Amino acid sequence: MKKIAVIGSTGSVGTQTLDVALQHPDQFEIVGLAAGSNIDLFMEQVTRFRPKKVSIGNKELADKIKSDLPAGIELYYGEEGLVEIAAGTDAEIVVTAIVGSRGLPSTLAAISEGKTIGLANKETLVTAGHLVTELARKKGVSLIPVDSEHSAIFQCLNGENIKEVEQITLTASGGSFRDLTREQLREVTVEDALKHPNWSMGAKITIDSATMVNKGLEVIEAHWLFGLPYEQIEVLLHPESIIHSFVEYRDGSVIAQLGTPDMRIPIQYALSYPSRLKSTSKRLSLAEVGKLHFREMDYERFPCLRLAYECGKIGGTAPTVYNAANEIAVARFLNREIPFLQIENVIESVLSKHVSVSNPDLETIQFTDQWAREIAASL
Numbered sequence: 001m002k003k004i005a006v007i008g009s010t011g012s013v014g015t016q017t018l019d020v021a022l023q024h025p026d027q028f029e030i031v032g033l034a035a036g037s038n039i040d041l042f043m044e045q046v047t048r049f050r051p052k053k054v055s056i057g058n059k060e061l062a063d064k065i066k067s068d069l070p071a072g073i074e075l076y077y078g079e080e081g082l083v084e085i086a087a088g089t090d091a092e093i094v095v096t097a098i099v100g101s102r103g104l105p106s107t108l109a110a111i112s113e114g115k116t117i118g119l120a121n122k123e124t125l126v127t128a129g130h131l132v133t134e135l136a137r138k139k140g141v142s143l144i145p146v147d148s149e150h151s152a153i154f155q156c157l158n159g160e161n162i163k164e165v166e167q168i169t170l171t172a173s174g175g176s177f178r179d180l181t182r183e184q185l186r187e188v189t190v191e192d193a194l195k196h197p198n199w200s201m202g203a204k205i206t207i208d209s210a211t212m213v214n215k216g217l218e219v220i221e222a223h224w225l226f227g228l229p230y231e232q233i234e235v236l237l238h239p240e241s242i243i244h245s246f247v248e249y250r251d252g253s254v255i256a257q258l259g260t261p262d263m264r265i266p267i268q269y270a271l272s273y274p275s276r277l278k279s280t281s282k283r284l285s286l287a288e289v290g291k292l293h294f295r296e297m298d299y300e301r302f303p304c305l306r307l308a309y310e311c312g313k314i315g316g317t318a319p320t321v322y323n324a325a326n327e328i329a330v331a332r333f334l335n336r337e338i339p340f341l342q343i344e345n346v347i348e349s350v351l352s353k354h355v356s357v358s359n360p361d362l363e364t365i366q367f368t369d370q371w372a373r374e375i376a377a378s379l
Contacts, residue, residue, distance in 0.1 A: 004271065005032030005051075005091035005115075007082055007106055008098035010041045012202045013120045013146060013263060017095050018045060020268045024277055032089040034082050034098070034106075039065055046073065053089050055081025079105060086110040093271065095146065096121040099204050100327050101320075101369055104128055108362075111141045118270040120146035122221040127320040128365050129224035143225060144270045149218055150225055151266035152244035152257035157226070160255075166248045168228060170218055171238035172297070175210035178239065182301065188340045190333065207330045211343055216308025220319050223312055230312050235305065237295040242284065260284050304344050307351065316356035320365050321372040325350035328376035350375045 004021065008014045014035070021028040030049040035042040036057040043065060046054055054069070055076040056062050062077040069075055076084045079102070086094050086106035094110040095118035096103050103121035108128075110117060112135065119125070125132055136143055145151050149170045157165070176195050177185060193210050194203060208214035215235055222233050244266075246256035259265050262281045269276065299306040304326075311318040329346035332338045338346070350372050357364055 001029050002027060002093060002271065003029050003031045003089075003091045004093050004095060004118075005034075005085050005089050005110075006030065006095045006097060007034045007086055007103060008036075008096070008121070009033040009045055010035040010038040011097055011099060012205070013097035013267065014095070015041075016264050017097060017118075017267050017271070018049065020264050020271060021049070023280055024268075024272075027277060028271060031091050032085040032094075034085040036098075037061060043068060046070065051089075053085055055085045082106040083109045087113040087115070091115060093118050093144075095267075095270070096124065097146075099123075099202060101127045101323060104132075104362075104365075107132065108135060111135050111139055114139050114141060116142045116144060118146050118267075119143050119150075119225075120267075122147060122217045123323050125221045125224040126217050126323045127369065128360075128362065129220065129319075130359065131362060131365075133224050144273055145221075145225060146263075146267055146270045147218060147221070148241075148259075148261070148263060148266045149245045150222060151269055153222065153226060153247060155257045155269070156245070156247040156255040160247075160249070162227065164250050165228065165232065166250045167232045167234055168222065168226065168245065168247050169234040169236050170215065170222060170245050171236050171241070171243055172212065172215045173209065173241045174237050174239060175212065175214075176206070177210050178237065182341075185341055186339065190336060193333075193340060203334060204327075204330055207333065207343075208326070210340075211326075211330075212302035212305040213308070213326050213330075213343075213347075215302075216305045217323065219305075219308055220312045230309055235297045237297055239293055239295075240289065242286075242289060242292055258284060258286075304347060307344075307347060311351065314356050316358040317360050317365065317368040318351070318354065318356040320360075320368050321351055321354045321356075322347060324369045324372035325376040328373050332377070346376050346379050349379055 030051050032053045033051050034055040053074045083106050087109035093116040097120045101123045104124050107124045241261040243256050248254045260282045311322040325347045329343040
């Protein structure tokens with residue numbers, strides 16, 4: 001029985017992680033849950049799984065649910081609560097499903113306690129990849145990717161020598177607006193942007209998919225996860241999202257991982273690794289799919305992806321600024337304060353005002369993150 005804590009339990013990845021746990025009650029025990037503000041769903045989860053410790057977004061919410069908690073469950077809240085759920089339970093694996101850079105302190109705390117990380121919070125590696133990977137090496141902790149693309153690469157590298165890799169390719173669906181021109185993008189709405197053609201995800205990630213920021217974050221994450229230079233990381237547009245990613249080796253062999261677009265598959269693999277468990281997810285039928293399509297990435301059409309590569313190569317605090325500026329820009333778009341195309345303008349404007357700091361410590365990263373958010377909010 002593997003013990004699991006979930007940070008961000010009411011989000012898309014969090015709820016699907018708990019779905020996987022329900023499918024395999026003899027394999028997984030939920031010992032910790034942390035959520036933000038969705039207290040109705042959170043209380044359903046707490047009642048069903050009866051974890052030892054739980055955390056909610058703030059003290060006000062904690063006071064609301066305190067009297068309704070089942071007996072024996074310890075309640076925490078805020079940033080300290082995230083750290084407690086990540087590091088203060090007897091979980092063997094911590095699934096970091098929280099969205100945004102808020103997941104960094106709890107992830108570092110979990111690694112410090114020697115817990116395996118089921119990594120769905122890509123912003124952790126984007127903002128502080130050098131700190132996270134260095135601490136993981138020091139503590140002997142595994143970072144097992146949950147994102148479908150990184151899970152695919154992880155599986156394609158199993159049993160292989162990383163030095164024999166020619167390149168890795170992350171596939172991208174292209175998001176809600178993959179077939180629209182730049183001119184057509186000027187008129188798109190929030191509702192349009194939230195209609196992802198393939199995946200069921202949270203609002204922020206769905207917008208990031210449409211701008212290709214999500215793929216940019218994944219490129220930076222792949223750099224840290226697999227220790228490869230950016231010149232060996234490619235992106236290919238693949239509308240069907242059947243081939244989740246692939247690896248080309250120096251002998252010309254290409255190994256790909258395929259499956260239906262269902263996040264529960266890579267989530268389950270991360271939880272059960274190195275074993276594979278039976279899944280109830282729909283099986284892939286290539287005969288039914290019929291055809292797969294691919295397009296070269298257009299970096300003029302998707303400038304946010306170009307910016308991600310540039311920030312990754314600069315390193316230091318540049319990726320921190322890229323991520324923070326995007327988080328604010330997306331929030332402003334969802335609040336209908338700015339149009340869709342302004343998201344990329346905000347990111348580029350904030351980056352133009354920043355001078356990257358090499359090899360930053362945690363304090364510098366947090367200071368830079370806050371600075372970028374304030375600038376992005378003021379533009």
